[in-house]
Amino acid sequence: MDKLVEALKEHSIQCRLLEKADLGPYLYDGLRRYRGFERHTEPSKLVVVYPKSTDEVVYVVRYANMFKVPIVPVGGMTGLMGGAIPLTDSIMLDMRKMNRVLEVRPEDRLVVCEAGITLAELDERLSKEGLMLGHDPWTKQYATVGGSIATNGMGYTAASYGSMRRQVLGLEVVLPTAEVLGTRYVEDSSTGPSLANLFIGSEGVLGVITKAVLRVYPIPEKRMFLGYRFPSFEEGFRALQRLSGVGLTPTSLEYGEVLDEPSDPLGDYESELFIMVEGVAEEVDAKTRRISEIVERCGGVKTDDTWPHDFWRRRHEVAQRFMNHVLKGDIDRLWGDNIFDFIHVSLPISKVLEYRRLSGEVLSRNRFLIVDRGVWRHPENFSIAYVGQARDNALKMLKELLATAHSLGGSMEYCHGVGIRLADMMAYEHGVPGFKLLQRIKNVLDPNNIMNPGKLGF
Ligand SMILES: Cc1cc2nc3c(=O)[nH]c(=O)nc-3n(C[C@H](O)[C@H](O)[C@H](O)COP(=O)(O)OP(=O)(O)OC[C@H]3O[C@@H](n4cnc5c(N)ncnc54)[C@H](O)[C@@H]3O)c2cc1C
Structure with missing residues (x-):
């Protein structure tokens, strides 16, 4: 871990090494003991990294592969399923410094932003243009755009505007191989399976969402x-x-x-x-x-x-x-x-x-x-x-x-994701062939299994 920190510092990437006594704030998200959750494994060290740009995330992913240290992407840490809980010594990739609004385009009813901005901050910025987000969960003040997309969250106004999946027009994602994927951001496109969709609800296991293009709405009359x-x-x-x-x-x-x-x-x-x-x-x-x-x-x-x-x-x-x-x-x-x-x-x-x-x-x-x-x-x-x-x-x-x-033909969770909490139910949820297919996609995208291992049943 020391070498990893040295390598990151050479690129002026803000990070710090936490020893056992200081891990507290990063050991739990919203999945807590009062819900009957007991930790079976615990990290002894964590490197907390605060990237400020996509390029910095690319370096982190490269070094994670090189040193074989897993990455846990972290947003507001409000997730209820343990998706942001580190299971072993890991890099905690705290995205909250990537919080810029890059472009508001009222005419196109879209916003381009970095993934670490909170929903409340983004909504506040949009309100200056007479616009608002379609996603309004209980945790609006704390949850980030990246965390909401990665869990496919659902908010108070979802009956009209849909869950997070319906808000996303396009994404920028740093893949586990450190390549940067940018998808097109139009309302409709009939050009094969949607790549952006692959990362919605993926809980950090397939890559790091660095930017999002979201559909926004006029503030209602x-x-x-x-x-x-x-x-x-x-x-x-x-x-x-x-x-x-x-x-x-x-x-x-x-x-x-x-x-x-x-x-x-x-x-x-x-x-x-x-x-x-x-x-x-x-x-x-x-x-x-x-x-x-x-x-x-x-x-x-x-x-x-x-x-x-x-x-x-x-x-x-x-x-x-x-x-x-x-x-x-x-x-x-x-x-x-x-x-x-x-x-x-x-x-x-x-x-x-x-x-x-x-x-x-x-x-x-x-x-x-x-x-x-x-x-x-x-x-x-x-x-x-x-x-x-x-x-x-x-x-x-x-x-x-x-x-x-x-x-009864239902799904086990409609908005909080799977994390570690429901991980061993994934084959029941998707069926064995469905879950095997998901696992194969994970293996192809992340051959070194560095992205958030143990989550979503992978
Ligand atoms: C009291 C309470 C009320 C809640 N109410 C709601 C509600 O109304 N609706 C709702 O949908 N949820 C709700 N939640 C759950 C939680 O707020 C959401 O899941 C939220 O979307 C998580 O966002 P976050 O930024 O806190 O993500 P985190 O908890 O930090 O992370 C969640 C998951 O996303 C991954 N992740 C985070 N950022 C990225 C990124 N940039 N790229 C890739 N992966 C990433 C993490 O690794 C993790 O797997 C509630 C939680 C609490 C505690």
């Missing part, structure tokens, strides 16, 4: 907020199915059971629907009217107007609290001896209610209680946060919950 209550989850879900059936998509949608305390997973609870519609004024008015009619016909009772407005205003607070606890160093004590964990599965809309029942049975059998349960952005995306004491059972139960989603 109008925003309307709606809040409804339903006597049971099922009744409200039928309303969402009805909206989907006529092709009505709000910009933001969140629907969940109202739980004042950890609750029985077999119970049925009053449920709350948040909807936001934005765009040009006439479209917003017409959409809101039709959505209200359908939701009210399905038994929805309007909440007072303050609730949906407050919900929107406070939407990033959970992540701010989470990061404050990380900084204070008490994050792992938040849930005491309990396990607190969550799943985010995607299912055919017709299977969601069945999944709610089956997953409730799995949680109940393992004596876990639900803290949060509902759908997010699309009625197909079903999430559960749960708490319980059975530490030994927690991982087995997690896998049963995900396998149940697979058995």
